[in-house]
Amino acid sequence: MIRFSLVMPTKGRTEDIAIYIDALLMQGRDDYELIVVDQNEDDRLVEILGRFAGRLPVTHIRSSVSKISHARNLGLREAKGEIVSVPDDDCIYPPGALDHVARAFDEDPDLAILTGPSINPDGTVGSGRFQTEGGPVEPGKVWTSMIEFNTWVRRSVMLALGGFDEEMGLGTYLSSAEGPDFMLRAILAGHATRFDPSLKVIHPDKRQTNPALALARAAPYGRGLGFALRRHGVPASVWLTFMVRPLGGALISLAKLDVANAKYYGLTLVGRLQGFLRSDAGAGRVRAPMDGQP
Numbered sequence: 001m002i003r004f005s006l007v008m009p010t011k012g013r014t015e016d017i018a019i020y021i022d023a024l025l026m027q028g029r030d031d032y033e034l035i036v037v038d039q040n041e042d043d044r045l046v047e048i049l050g051r052f053a054g055r056l057p058v059t060h061i062r063s064s065v066s067k068i069s070h071a072r073n074l075g076l077r078e079a080k081g082e083i084v085s086v087p088d089d090d091c092i093y094p095p096g097a098l099d100h101v102a103r104a105f106d107e108d109p110d111l112a113i114l115t116g117p118s119i120n121p122d123g124t125v126g127s128g129r130f131q132t133e134g135g136p137v138e139p140g141k142v143w144t145s146m147i148e149f150n151t152w153v154r155r156s157v158m159l160a161l162g163g164f165d166e167e168m169g170l171g172t173y174l175s176s177a178e179g180p181d182f183m184l185r186a187i188l189a190g191h192a193t194r195f196d197p198s199l200k201v202i203h204p205d206k207r208q209t210n211p212a213l214a215l216a217r218a219a220p221y222g223r224g225l226g227f228a229l230r231r232h233g234v235p236a237s238v239w240l241t242f243m244v245r246p247l248g249g250a251l252i253s254l255a256k257l258d259v260a261n262a263k264y265y266g267l268t269l270v271g272r273l274q275g276f277l278r279s280d281a282g283a284g285r286v287r288a289p290m291d292g293q294p
Helices: 013-023 044-050 068-078 098-106 138-145 154-158 178-188 211-231 236-255 259-276
Strands: 004-010 032-038 060-063 081-086 111-115 149-153 192-195
Touching: 004 013, 013 032, 013 044, 032 044, 032 068, 044 060, 044 149, 060 068, 068 154, 081 154, 081 236, 098 111, 098 149, 098 154, 138 178, 138 236, 149 154, 149 178, 178 192, 178 211, 192 236, 211 236, 211 259, 236 259
Parallel strands: 004 032, 004 081, 032 060, 111 192
Antiparallel strands: 081 149, 111 149
């Protein structure tokens, strides 16, 4: 029986995937499948995945479309597990992570979605801000209660909600917030959700490890978040926070003569405003179900 389907879109990485699989094998379970959706134009993953032949079930899907949400939906259509997740190609599961998830779903048959925070390799809190208290994910707290690679969903729920919006996420103009968008659709549909701060996944914070990449993504990521805020009609008390915070960060950085950080915060603010002001944000709030494995 396959309990977990782990759908990993990837482009440009090699050894990070091997590190992820090593950690996956260390989970000590044999009830999962790994679905790698390969968006590379070359065969760089053939040797990497070949190292693990016979040690775990891997499905290798090639995709010429370089959009993370499209890749995830491709993999989700092939998934057979009861619970699905979409790990990044540079994340790592700590020991016992899959046991932790399995236990949560076993203890609560009504639970549809479980989320947890991201931590850096050194154990500090990772990208974004996260709640410190666990419990049901409320609409106003979605933004601080989930990150895509540490979100675990019953496959039937994921398919019924239409998967991820393929016009959101990395590779699109709206390069982020496809996860919060999905979560808000789930909450609107009445599904039970829970944030567990003790369920952690290791992932490097790009602002620390690759500042140039973080800067390049600031505006596109901002557009996705602004768009999701507008699409779901969140109250001003929520969306204003996401506008004031980067403005404050830019001003403080300028006062410290930290031009790089000021530019990052400024681009983030511009992107959020661009996404928030789009007139088509409301379309797609409810999506048609997606076909998948029975």
